[in-house]
Amino acid sequence: MTPTPPSLRVSELAYAYPDGTQALFGVDITIGAGERVALLGPNGAGKTTLVMHLNGILTAGHGTVEVAGLPVRKDTMKEIRRRVGLVFQDPDDQLFMPTVREDVAFGPANLGMRGPELEERVTEALELVGLPGIADRPPHHLSFGQRRRVAVATVLAMRPEILVLDEPSSNLDPASRRELAEVLRSLDVTVLMVTHDLPYAMELCERSLILSDGVIAADGATREILADPELLAKHRLELPFGFVAGMR
Amino acid sequence: MGAGGHHQLYRPGGTVVHRLAPQCKLPAVAAFAVVVVATPREAFWAFGVYALLLAAVAAVARVPAGFLLRRMVIELPFVLFAFLLPVIGLGERVDVLGLSLSAEGLWAAWNILAKATLGVVASILLAATTEPRMMLLGAQRLRLPPLLVQIAMFMLRYMDVILDEMRRMRVARESRGFVARDVRHLPALAKSAGAMFIRSYERGERVHLAMLSRGYSGSMPVIDDLAAPLGSWVTAALLPTAALATAVLSWSLT
Numbered sequence: 001m002t003p004t005p006p007s008l009r010v011s012e013l014a015y016a017y018p019d020g021t022q023a024l025f026g027v028d029i030t031i032g033a034g035e036r037v038a039l040l041g042p043n044g045a046g047k048t049t050l051v052m053h054l055n056g057i058l059t060a061g062h063g064t065v066e067v068a069g070l071p072v073r074k075d076t077m078k079e080i081r082r083r084v085g086l087v088f089q090d091p092d093d094q095l096f097m098p099t100v101r102e103d104v105a106f107g108p109a110n111l112g113m114r115g116p117e118l119e120e121r122v123t124e125a126l127e128l129v130g131l132p133g134i135a136d137r138p139p140h141h142l143s144f145g146q147r148r149r150v151a152v153a154t155v156l157a158m159r160p161e162i163l164v165l166d167e168p169s170s171n172l173d174p175a176s177r178r179e180l181a182e183v184l185r186s187l188d189v190t191v192l193m194v195t196h197d198l199p200y201a202m203e204l205c206e207r208s209l210i211l212s213d214g215v216i217a218a219d220g221a222t223r224e225i226l227a228d229p230e231l232l233a234k235h236r237l238e239l240p241f242g243f244v245a246g247m248r
Numbered sequence: 249m250g251a252g253g254h255h256q257l258y259r260p261g262g263t264v265v266h267r268l269a270p271q272c273k274l275p276a277v278a279a280f281a282v283v284v285v286a287t288p289r290e291a292f293w294a295f296g297v298y299a300l301l302l303a304a305v306a307a308v309a310r311v312p313a314g315f316l317l318r319r320m321v322i323e324l325p326f327v328l329f330a331f332l333l334p335v336i337g338l339g340e341r342v343d344v345l346g347l348s349l350s351a352e353g354l355w356a357a358w359n360i361l362a363k364a365t366l367g368v369v370a371s372i373l374l375a376a377t378t379e380p381r382m383m384l385l386g387a388q389r390l391r392l393p394p395l396l397v398q399i400a401m402f403m404l405r406y407m408d409v410i411l412d413e414m415r416r417m418r419v420a421r422e423s424r425g426f427v428a429r430d431v432r433h434l435p436a437l438a439k440s441a442g443a444m445f446i447r448s449y450e451r452g453e454r455v456h457l458a459m460l461s462r463g464y465s466g467s468m469p470v471i472d473d474l475a476a477p478l479g480s481w482v483t484a485a486l487l488p489t490a491a492l493a494t495a496v497l498s499w500s501l502t
Contacts (some may be wrong), residue, residue, distance in 0.1 A: 055461055057269035078463060086461040092409050093454040096402065098381040102471050109469030118471070140408050154462065 005069030007033045007190035008054065009161045012063035014214075015049060023049040024177025025214040026063065031162070033068075036184075036191040038222060039200035041211035044234035047166075047194045050211060054192075055084040056162055068161045082111060085155030085189075089166045091139070091147035100126070100142070100150055101135035107158040125157035126150075129183050149183060162190040169197045198226055198239055210235050257319065257375035264483065265309035265377045268385025269476035272484035277374045279488035281367045283495045289359040291498035295366065301490055302369050309377050316372055323368045330357040330364075380404050385472055394467055401468075402455070410448055417444065 010029040016022040023046045031037050041047050049188040052058040053065055056072045067083045088094045097103035104122045113121060126132050129149040139147055148168065155163065168184070169177050181203055184191060195201055201222055203207055208225045210218040212235040218225055225231065232238060260266075265273075280298075306316060316331055334344075337353020343353075378386070381404065388399045417440050448456050 052457075057457055057460060078465075079465050081461060084461075086458075088454065088458050088461075090454070092406075093451065094458045096405055096455050096459065097386075098401065105471045106459075106464075106469065109471050110463030110465070114470075114473075138405075141406075158462065163348055 004033050005066070005133070006030050007035070007068055008192065009066040009202045010050075010053075010063070013050070013053060013060050013065060014062040015058060016061055023214055027211070027216055027220075028034075028215060029209060029219075031190060031192060033190055034188070035207060036193070038208040039192060039194045039211055040159075040196060040198065040201060040208055040225075040235075040237060041194075042196065045211045045235075046214045047211055050231055051086065051164055051166055051194055054162075055081050055086055072225045078111075082107075082158050083104065083161040085160030085232040087151050087155055087156060087163065087165045087168065089170060090142070091151040094151040094154060095139035095147060098138060099135070100137050103139060104135070104152065104154050104157045107154060111158065119181075121157045121159075125153040128156050128187065129153045130179065143176070145172055145179060148172065148176070148180060152183065156187070156189075161190065163187070163193060164192045164194070166194050167197070168193060169195065169200045182232075196237060198232075198237065199243055202226055210237070257372070258378040258379055259315060261377065263309050263377070265305060265373075268377075268484050269389075269474055269480045270378050270382045271389040272476050272480045273374055273378060273473065274383070274386050274387075274390060276484040276488050277370050280370050280491050281489060283491040284363050284366045287363075287498050288502050289355060289362070294494050295362045297494045298366050298491060301487060301494075302373065303374055308374060311373060311376050311438055315376065316369060319372045319376075320365070323364060326360060326364050330360045333357040333360070335502045341420065362442055381473075385474055388470070389474060389476075390469070398468055399425055402452075406448075406451070407475040409451075410444070414440075414444060414445060419422060422498060 003241060008029065008031040010027055013024055013027040014022070015024040027046075027050060035240065038150075039047060039050070049058065053060055053235065054067070056077050059072075066078055070076055070083065072080050079133070095103050097106055099124055105118050105202070106124050107195060108118055108121045115224060122135060123132070126135060129145060129152050131149055131153070134142065134146070134150070142150065152165075165184075172180060174177070177200070181200070184193075184204055205222050208218075208220065208222040209216055210225065210230075210231070217230055217235055226239060230238075284295075284298055287298075333356045334349040334353035335347075337350025337356065339350055339352040341348045342351050342354070343349075358468070375383075384397055384401050384404065386399070388394070421436065422442065426433070426436060
């Protein structure tokens with residue numbers, strides 16, 4: 001019996017933009033199935049560049065990315081994009097169809113699903129994010145928090161192996177922030193959360209990575225990383241005023 | 249954003265006209281417009297019949313006259329142009345209320361006015377009874393160029409987002425004491441428009457990435473496949489068929 005491959009394995013990933021700017025200098029990450037991991041780092045650390053490699057939007061200059069054992073390559077792209085659910089920061093970028101239902105159906109429909117099967121996927125995904133019954137609304141009539149959760153539903157509808165969220169808590173009011181956290185905790189899926197919202201990482205992820213200057217600078221328990229002010233300061237990360245790591 | 253969230257041209261309802269499949273209504277209106285344009289301008293009575301046909305559609309769809317009239321404002325520039333024709337037209341002159349007008353120009357003006365008005369009213373009726381989204385689904389169903397349908401779809405989706413962004417830029421300008429009063433303020437407005445263009449372009453790129461991430465490969469998957477029953481086609485064909493009969497009669501009479 002072969003053991004389950006990790007949800008995500010990134011090895012020696014390096015990338016330079018066409019203009020020559022080197023963004024990643026050999027990144028190694030392994031995330032096991034079912035883990036929830038935070039990827040922390042200041043602005044400009046290469047977080048977004050790394051995320052773009054996970055589903056093959058950018059292709060590695062050097063190194064490899066594997067999703068549940070399947071390498072990211074041109075011929076595997078379709079399956080990779082099903083396995084990696086990327087949730088972008090601005091839900092207005094993610095929700096481009098005229099109604100919520102069509103938007104959630106977009107991914108599975110691209111996989112060839114039609115009819116009742118497709119309808120079922122849409123219903124299931126909207127229930128997972130706690131928003132049943134809004135299927136026929138146009139996205140721009142939803143609150144920002146609802147739009148963020150619908151954005152999560154659009155990728156859940158593809159039943160991904162790993163959910164990758166780019167700054168999931170940005171611009172959310174406290175209640176929407178808590179609602180999204182409840183949704184993420186309830187999901188049975190591997191999660192990689194890119195953020196510099198340290199309390200949110202603490203709340204949702206047992207493990208954290210710090211990406212700084214294009215390399216993984218730290219990898220460990222979120223509680224320990226956040227309890228190390230020197231490490232945080234070195235990578236331009238700071239806990240909010242009054243927040244003490246480990247106090248919950 | 250229109251009141252109640254509905255598009256301003258759309259008037260919700262459940263009449264026969266509202267329920268007709270969009271892929272039947274679109275060609276029906278297009279065919280009606282072609283027939284109207286092909287009618288000889290001398291056949292005054294035929295245009296009267298067309299107007300009556302549209303009035304009948306409006307009555308069935310419960311679209312009030314006031315609603316139609318307000319939306320016909322869009323035709324104004326053409327009306328102004330049409331009024332110029334008799335004045336600047338050449339050829340034989342006739343006296344109307346003491347003005348010397350060109351007979352050929354008068355005919356041309358009548359021709360434009362009558363045909364454009366009928367076309368505009370038909371389009372307003374179509375828009376009043378068809379949700380914009382359904383219109384696009386109909387266009388997709390009719391196999392109109394998919395790229396154009398997609399562009400229209402994104403315009404519909406992002407119109408409010410872009411208007412909102414424009415509003416924020418205006419607030420930002422005015423918060424710093426800028427009020428556009430005359431020509432000298434145009435450069436500032438032009439720069440705002442440029443910034444708006446770049447922002448929208450960048451958003452387009454991000455949306456494209458989001459689409460690729462969910463398996464987009466150049467064509468929109470058909471999510472809602474609206475099949476139209478034969479009855480729908482027959483009902484929609486009533487308007488252009490009646491118009492065509494009128495036109496044929498007018499051709500044979502002239």
